[in-house]
Amino acid sequence: ISQFVEYVVKKKRAGLIKEYEEIKTRSPDGTFNSARVRPNLLKNRYTDVLCYDHTRVLLSQSEKDPMSDYIHANFVDGYKQKNAFISTQGPLPHTCADFWRMVWEQQVLVIVMTTKVFECGKIKCEQYWPPEELSEDQIYQNFKVSTKSLSQFDNFAVTRLELTNTDTNEIRQVSHFRFNSWPDFGVPQNAVAMLDFLEKVRKCQSSMLQDLGDKWAGHQRGPPIVVHCSAGIGRTGTFCTLDICINRLEETSTVDIKGTVERIRSQRAYSIQTPEQYVFCHLALIEYALANGFLSSLPDLSDLKPQEDSD
Ligand code: PTR
Ligand code: PTR
Numbered sequence: 001i002s003q004f005v006e007y008v009v010k011k012k013r014a015g016l017i018k019e020y021e022e023i024k025t026r027s028p029d030g031t032f033n034s035a036r037v038r039p040n041l042l043k044n045r046y047t048d049v050l051c052y053d054h055t056r057v058l059l060s061q062s063e064k065d066p067m068s069d070y071i072h073a074n075f076v077d078g079y080k081q082k083n084a085f086i087s088t089q090g091p092l093p094h095t096c097a098d099f100w101r102m103v104w105e106q107q108v109l110v111i112v113m114t115t116k117v118f119e120c121g122k123i124k125c126e127q128y129w130p131p132e133e134l135s136e137d138q139i140y141q142n143f144k145v146s147t148k149s150l151s152q153f154d155n156f157a158v159t160r161l162e163l164t165n166t167d168t169n170e171i172r173q174v175s176h177f178r179f180n181s182w183p184d185f186g187v188p189q190n191a192v193a194m195l196d197f198l199e200k201v202r203k204c205q206s207s208m209l210q211d212l213g214d215k216w217a218g219h220q221r222g223p224p225i226v227v228h229c230s231a232g233i234g235r236t237g238t239f240c241t242l243d244i245c246i247n248r249l250e251e252t253s254t255v256d257i258k259g260t261v262e263r264i265r266s267q268r269a270y271s272i273q274t275p276e277q278y279v280f281c282h283l284a285l286i287e288y289a290l291a292n293g294f295l296s297s298l299p300d301l302s303d304l305k306p307q308e309d310s311d
Helices: 002-025 093-105 191-216 234-252 257-267 275-291
Strands: 073-078 081-088 110-113 138-140 143-152 156-165 170-179 225-228
Touching: 002 257, 002 275, 073 234, 073 257, 081 093, 081 234, 093 138, 093 143, 093 156, 110 191, 156 191, 170 191, 191 234, 191 275, 225 234, 234 257, 234 275, 257 275
Parallel strands: 081 225, 110 170, 110 225
Antiparallel strands: 073 081, 138 143, 143 156, 156 170
16 A cells, blocks of 8 residues: 555656546447447437447347347446446436346345436436435336435435335335435545445445345355446446455555556446546545555645546
8 A cells, every 4th residue: 555655646646647548548448339229329328428248237138129138237347246336327217117127137235326316407317216205106117116215414315215026026125325426527525425435335235235144145245236327437437446446455455546447447438537536536545545544644645636627
């Protein structure tokens, strides 16, 4: 870790930005054929953000519709955990049913949302779950979604959802974590708030796993955590980077942000969208290291703090 800190202090903001620009200019290393098939084009939120074929999440396919296996979502590995995450775009009105089908089929327990539904006068993501305890259930084909409870915190909200498959009447619990203070193409104002959020997400996944008992025995960390923002690349990529780097730090006391971002980008194209997000990962990791006893003193990092007019 001290090597990492030295590296960051030496590189400074400008050096890290250069490092990121270099990663960003490499062209994607994979194909986007399914995302480009005409019937699937409408399922992509942004025409310029496509979804890799080699890691995409395959939905069940109905005989009637051979394209029904497509959703804009990719498996992304965690630290020593294959497919720890599913990174995906914010559902569209006509892809909510696919989204819930994915959650069902992949047996997802936790959903992380790092965007608001509405930002800067634009809809960034469909309201795909009932927003309040008293809201009506929402129905998407054979899935019914009900909100059981909602807890608000300073920077995030946790919603306990119940997902019913009305074909079989099977009911499952899903936890929904929404981070509220992360602007599109920006970074959270406060790294500690983000780290606290991440910690809550992980604890929730492990306690839900425990509640399920034997079902996930042998799979220490269980099914993938679904992570999405609007496009599912910028903020989602940043979240996954932090989770992976913290796990590695915990185990080996080392940090490798560049390598982590490169690996994530090889599974989910375009992950991490701005130099600010890349710099933020460094700052957050150092703050984490300090708060958790991996570092005894904080170097001068004022250079890395979010810049006022960065957006
Ligand atoms: N074409 C969109 C745009 O430039 O606005 C694509 C886009 C949107 C890319 C949002 C990234 C975005 O951020 P995030 O992945 O954090 O939602
Ligand atoms: N609107 C997005 C943007 O301009 O950032 C669209 C986009 C997304 C364009 C990714 C290019 C992208 O690739 P890369 O992140 O590799 O530059």
